[in-house]
Amino acid sequence: MSVLQNSRSAAGTSARQISPREFAASIDSHARISISDSLFPGESFAGLSKFLNRQLESPVKQERPDSLRRTNKLCCPAILYELQAKAPPSAIWLDSPAALDRADDVEGSPLGGRQRVLFLRGYQSAEWVAHVGAKYRIDPGFWIRHASFLENKPADVLWSDFVLPSAANSIVQIPITSVGAHKLADGVMSHDQIEHARQEAKVAMVEYLHKLRTGRGWSPGASVVRSFSILDEDHFMIEQLATLCVVKSAEQPGSWIAIVWLDIGADLAKSPYGPWSGDITNGFKLDLHRYFLPVNQSRSNIALSPQPHINHAVENNDAVEIYGFPQSCLLIPQFYGCALDPAKACADPFYALSELLQFTAASELTLLKKLATKIEKSVTRVLEVDYDNMLASQADLLFYRRCLEKRLQEYSSFLTLLTDHPALEWWPLHDNSAVLQASSPSALRTQSDFKHLSELARRLQDCCDREMTVMMNTTNLLEVKRGIEQGETLFKFTLVASVFVPLSFTTSLFGMNVVEFGQGSQPIWIWALVTVVMFIASFLVLFWNKHRMRTTWDSVRRLFIW
Numbered sequence: 001m002s003v004l005q006n007s008r009s010a011a012g013t014s015a016r017q018i019s020p021r022e023f024a025a026s027i028d029s030h031a032r033i034s035i036s037d038s039l040f041p042g043e044s045f046a047g048l049s050k051f052l053n054r055q056l057e058s059p060v061k062q063e064r065p066d067s068l069r070r071t072n073k074l075c076c077p078a079i080l081y082e083l084q085a086k087a088p089p090s091a092i093w094l095d096s097p098a099a100l101d102r103a104d105d106v107e108g109s110p111l112g113g114r115q116r117v118l119f120l121r122g123y124q125s126a127e128w129v130a131h132v133g134a135k136y137r138i139d140p141g142f143w144i145r146h147a148s149f150l151e152n153k154p155a156d157v158l159w160s161d162f163v164l165p166s167a168a169n170s171i172v173q174i175p176i177t178s179v180g181a182h183k184l185a186d187g188v189m190s191h192d193q194i195e196h197a198r199q200e201a202k203v204a205m206v207e208y209l210h211k212l213r214t215g216r217g218w219s220p221g222a223s224v225v226r227s228f229s230i231l232d233e234d235h236f237m238i239e240q241l242a243t244l245c246v247v248k249s250a251e252q253p254g255s256w257i258a259i260v261w262l263d264i265g266a267d268l269a270k271s272p273y274g275p276w277s278g279d280i281t282n283g284f285k286l287d288l289h290r291y292f293l294p295v296n297q298s299r300s301n302i303a304l305s306p307q308p309h310i311n312h313a314v315e316n317n318d319a320v321e322i323y324g325f326p327q328s329c330l331l332i333p334q335f336y337g338c339a340l341d342p343a344k345a346c347a348d349p350f351y352a353l354s355e356l357l358q359f360t361a362a363s364e365l366t367l368l369k370k371l372a373t374k375i376e377k378s379v380t381r382v383l384e385v386d387y388d389n390m391l392a393s394q395a396d397l398l399f400y401r402r403c404l405e406k407r408l409q410e411y412s413s414f415l416t417l418l419t420d421h422p423a424l425e426w427w428p429l430h431d432n433s434a435v436l437q438a439s440s441p442s443a444l445r446t447q448s449d450f451k452h453l454s455e456l457a458r459r460l461q462d463c464c465d466r467e468m469t470v471m472m473n474t475t476n477l478l479e480v481k482r483g484i485e486q487g488e489t490l491f492k493f494t495l496v497a498s499v500f501v502p503l504s505f506t507t508s509l510f511g512m513n514v515v516e517f518g519q520g521s522q523p524i525w526i527w528a529l530v531t532v533v534m535f536i537a538s539f540l541v542l543f544w545n546k547h548r549m550r551t552t553w554d555s556v557r558r559l560f561i562w
Helices: 007-012 020-031 043-057 066-070 097-104 126-136 140-146 191-214 342-347 354-380 387-419 433-510 525-543 546-561
Strands: 078-084 087-094 115-121 171-181 227-230 235-248 256-262
Touching: 020 043, 020 126, 043 126, 043 140, 078 097, 078 342, 087 097, 087 342, 097 126, 115 126, 126 140, 126 256, 140 171, 140 235, 140 256, 171 354, 171 387, 191 227, 191 387, 235 354, 354 387, 354 433, 387 433, 433 525
Parallel strands: 115 256
Antiparallel strands: 078 087, 078 115, 171 235, 227 235, 235 256
């Protein structure tokens, strides 16, 4: 249940405009509702309430680093796009909530029939959250879903799976992954060294998320990373989130604004450092061994088209920027709308956001390709049967399988949403057949992409299971072989001992200071006879097992009976 009126009722009825402080006060009031007060307790709103009240009541001026101040528009915390039916979207770069108010009140802008997309880039201050939430009456569940780092929850759990669809039918959350290359050490690293690096990365990520939760050292527009994983000595991956919602206008039918909160803001080299940063002593000026791989997207005849993928929103003097740690996803809000049909985008918000969904699918495909390469590497590494390599490959395959299992969960959640898209309050906002015809192909293409990703991830997961089973069986055979070899070695040792033990026993027995051989009535042949008897008894015990001895004894007994 939302603190404010439900987004459906807020869209369908006229609502009084509230101030940012009233927005924060409403959330704080709901957060205080306990289990004994209502069927809708506000425990899940406690983190958001604390975040808003801490910064709004005692605002701390957040100075931007010099690197952020020099980048001008590229580090603005928000970008507002005004969609037009006959022209590409026009961008308004926003450096403060006041700039958002000015953009809404631009002279000459229509009061009704407006379609807009607001990108919130990276970390957002309480001022931004309260201002946007109050201005457009955003369901607080939207802020809670994206700012899950405010709660002390494990970062590797997809918490959107633990939200009932009926409780969040206007909110969509999708992951954006980036695969990077690095060089952890010179030469080949052992599996133990890689595991040690993974454990160090986990500890560093916990510290990073703690700083993110407290907000120390963070400024609006800085990029946020949710999880970091070392794939092997050559590659790593990070995961960031994008949360979407669409708010319909109560006064003007057909008017809407899409809010897209991205974890991607400023370049990671100019954002708080994390375990992906590597050696930060060089200031990210140039690191040939640590960089992100590009996300390759392809469209029909893209190379022959008149540059539809070139950004129309950023002027040349703003776009020229030498990034320290560039990612493909940094360009999502800057290149928005370059390949969209303007008329369709105005009519259908799902189509208007389809570029982001397509990029997400492409980024996931990049990750799956890299995981497929790693799995193949782990399999081919043990073609020459080696016990240590076998154990290392099994551990790597188990790690990759867990990565794939998480991807499958995310694909399944999103496919469920696409399959049941009428449950979305903003699908579509118009009832005419033309809009339905425009939105269906876009949804089907996105659904087809994620089905392909899901099938590919499942095949790779099955490959991991199959290869781990083969390796486990092979490891068992190696253990048996090693046991046989040890048994043969022990048998040889026992054979040698069977010679020297009887000899040592008889020489010790007859060497006692009683009567020496040759100086009494006992000749030396007695020692030789006893030694031969002991040899025979020793070999009988060594070579005759219980079954053979019993068979021999039965034969001798039958012989004497007859």
